[in-house]
Amino acid sequence: MRDVAVIGVGLSAWGELWDRSLRDLFVEAALNAVEDAGVDSVEAIFVGCMTGGLFAQQEHIGALVADYLGVAPIPATRTESACASAGAAFRTALMAVDSGNHDVVLVGGVEKMTDVDGGGATAALAAASDQEYEAFHGVTFPGLYAMMARAHMAKYGTTREQLGLVAVKNHENGSKNPHAQFPMKVTLEQVLGSVMVADPLRILDCSPITDGASAAVVCPLEMAEKIAKKAPVRVTGSGQATDSIALHQRKDLTFLESTAAAAARAYDMAGCGPGDLDVVEVHDCFTISEIMVMEALGLVEKGQGGPAVEAGETALGGRIPVNTSGGLKSKGHPVGATGVAQIHEIVTQLRGEAGDRQVAGARRGLAQNMGGTGASATVHILEVA
């Protein structure tokens, strides 16, 4: 196994981008990442995308983006693990470099979500749940997380206000991120007064529908020092895990076993623990998700996610800043692109390029990406090389 480094990161525009196609968004992000890396060419592509079929009637995403980047005949493969598609792509790219099969690899993700209407998007996202034993009954993704939220509230006393404070914090962070789709700040009153989507979750508990793409360039660490324009960031830990696709099969609805298993592997590989992190990006598709992920990563004890948010422990300047980018909530959530967009934020922080949201002296960060209601999870640990 070779040590692997991230030498470039890039995003496309994110938002409700009616004038932009899937291929065009990915090419924009990829060109930004390649330029950031300062390399002339890449040898292979891995691209996450959750459902090009249901959102855009387009599959064969790897070949499509290689073509429009003008880099064919290099190999290009799409990975899919629902909303953890780009996290899975990143892990796959690491293995491609690790194994010596490729040196300079482009990895990223893309989702074009606004070519269908709201009902269509809800139905497309439902394909990440168990179509026959969940979606069949009319339950939506906010609905599934709402059931987890209610179970968490019942078991641990997590409050409706604590959920809301996740949104308040993430919009506060997003207001400092020029890439954020919804950079406006929100108050707790606004969250608690926003329209109900699936009790107890309201619209301001939910991440938005976003068109967008993300990309990164990875290569062997020893090569990075020679070819990269900026200081390389080393990938020291990588973990991925699964859980039952349907909530009704989970032993404990209030704990994200796949995130815990992926984190255990990543911590082990990196030789560190949750107490050694300076900055963390987590998959806050809903406010309850961030609280549950914090617990599964071991940032807090089980059941203590809500109180930790309330105490400001995860705010900028707190004990362990979480989602400095604004998270999925404020930055946006093009589902297949999110995993590598999280890597983008951690790299930006470790380079000291995060501007108003910079965590001073950040040297080690973690990115956690999740698919469905946690049936897939990836965890990556990055460090200043």
Add this chain to the structure above:
Amino acid sequence: MRDVAVIGVGLSAWGELWDRSLRDLFVEAALNAVEDAGVDSVEAIFVGCMTGGLFAQQEHIGALVADYLGVAPIPATRTESACASAGAAFRTALMAVDSGNHDVVLVGGVEKMTDVDGGGATAALAAASDQEYEAFHGVTFPGLYAMMARAHMAKYGTTREQLGLVAVKNHENGSKNPHAQFPMKVTLEQVLGSVMVADPLRILDCSPITDGASAAVVCPLEMAEKIAKKAPVRVTGSGQATDSIALHQRKDLTFLESTAAAAARAYDMAGCGPGDLDVVEVHDCFTISEIMVMEALGLVEKGQGGPAVEAGETALGGRIPVNTSGGLKSKGHPVGATGVAQIHEIVTQLRGEAGDRQVAGARRGLAQNMGGTGASATVHILEVA
């Protein structure tokens, strides 16, 4: 890089299987492969699937099959490269083992195609082409290959009869394969008299719609000798490449550049050439495809695919038997599963377990898998260890 071996292979039932779901098909194939390998457990899963979304309203295929195999929390990732999805999964699995990230890996593919009607299937498959500049105009996959066929016929004098003889040969081979979906033999007259789908291609030039799954178990070669029930088969070459997604961007419509590029890499890695192969499985989604792939692999000179088929060079007992399994044409073509089903056939041949279709003394085989009209291709070379 570690040497990697295939130690187990398995298929599910293949056909128009209204009573079988996607998850159930993959689990069947996977259990067969694990039993064939003789191992107790696997560490990770890579599963090819082209469009679970458009065919079955189900994405998140990796987590789904890990769950129904009862192996969560191990990592599971879906790969997609249209009809080369399983070939891409196989290559990814090799990198996972190569890199030392995992030892025993389950890899396969699945497609559930008969939950939609014929028009729905045609539309779903069109998502592998350029949705905006090909499918938009009403062209189908048989139509795209038909245009390639007509160009090939015009440039090289390939005849309508030569195309038909590919189908005759593959059904002859398939009649000897207990796994074949359409094991009946067909005559040239039957092919030439079958209903026209897209001129000049007729229904018997086309591979069928199939529900089915495939699986294999791979591990480091040195471990294989200790844990496998049967003699391991070594993977000596792996290549993958891309080409423009739309036909109108190809420099030469009559040559499959991606297959040629993937093969060049695989030959180089294996230290052999087309003259050193004993048995070959190719992606004969249409009869013209087999002829063009033979040329791109270097089994024959450019333009000589048709005459070679006519001369019987690729029949069982010929110079270089192609598609001893019956190919996609007779064996069936569950699009996301095909790549690893080809590996299944090569392993079966190299083990000397191919029964009536056995190529005597086969020691080195090649499997070529292709997505879209050749915008993706994978090539793998396997050898008796």
Add this chain to the structure above:
Amino acid sequence: MLTTARFWRETPQRYRMEAGRCTSCGKVWYPPRRICGECKGREFETVRLPDEGTLYTYTVIRVAPTAFVDQAPYAVALVDLADGTRIMCQLVDCEPEEIELGMPVRLEFRRILGEGEAGMLAYAHKAVPKR
């Protein structure tokens, strides 16, 4: 889209609430499986799930997928059946404010949705409060 084969093959599970009990370890799987996730057993006997249980958690869907828009708002719940099996289903015949975690419920066979005027209808069990 409701397609015939997709719905037909789930009929034993959805209409008759059939599950598979692993003959080695006794674990009940709903829907039935080919291999037991607990003990790797491959043999199962068909059992019919009990039709009574208690409410584990729930939500009220107010923003619905296209096919369910006419039904919104509606409650969806995870129900712990009497034998310990947990299932997901809709919770009907009660107002949102009457729902309480732990409340006893009974399963009844109801219509899930219909597709257009001459299209397919899908049925399954829904939970109703036991009063």
Add this chain to the structure above:
Amino acid sequence: MLTTARFWRETPQRYRMEAGRCTSCGKVWYPPRRICGECKGREFETVRLPDEGTLYTYTVIRVAPTAFVDQAPYAVALVDLADGTRIMCQLVDCEPEEIELGMPVRLEFRRILGEGEAGMLAYAHKAVPKR
């Protein structure tokens, strides 16, 4: 499904046959791209493709996707335009047996398909034989 944004953003290419010519190497890309596949150039000027060319290859679709079933059989072709750009489009106003490789064709703006009674209509260019 025809969705408004998907079709609207392709309007310049489909309605006005706009392509992008790389200002570095002169290669014309249809549809326009963000980076030139030949020389990696990033600057393009918008050019309108010529509306005459010759037939490179074709097929006649007899088994059509659902949305095109009413039109079958219909011919689809790759046309080499006068400037060397190759495009895919339908070939209309002729019988299948009149089609010959190399024949001169002209592009005309036509309807591709309509969606239901009050749904969207999609338009683009189709080739017709030059006589």
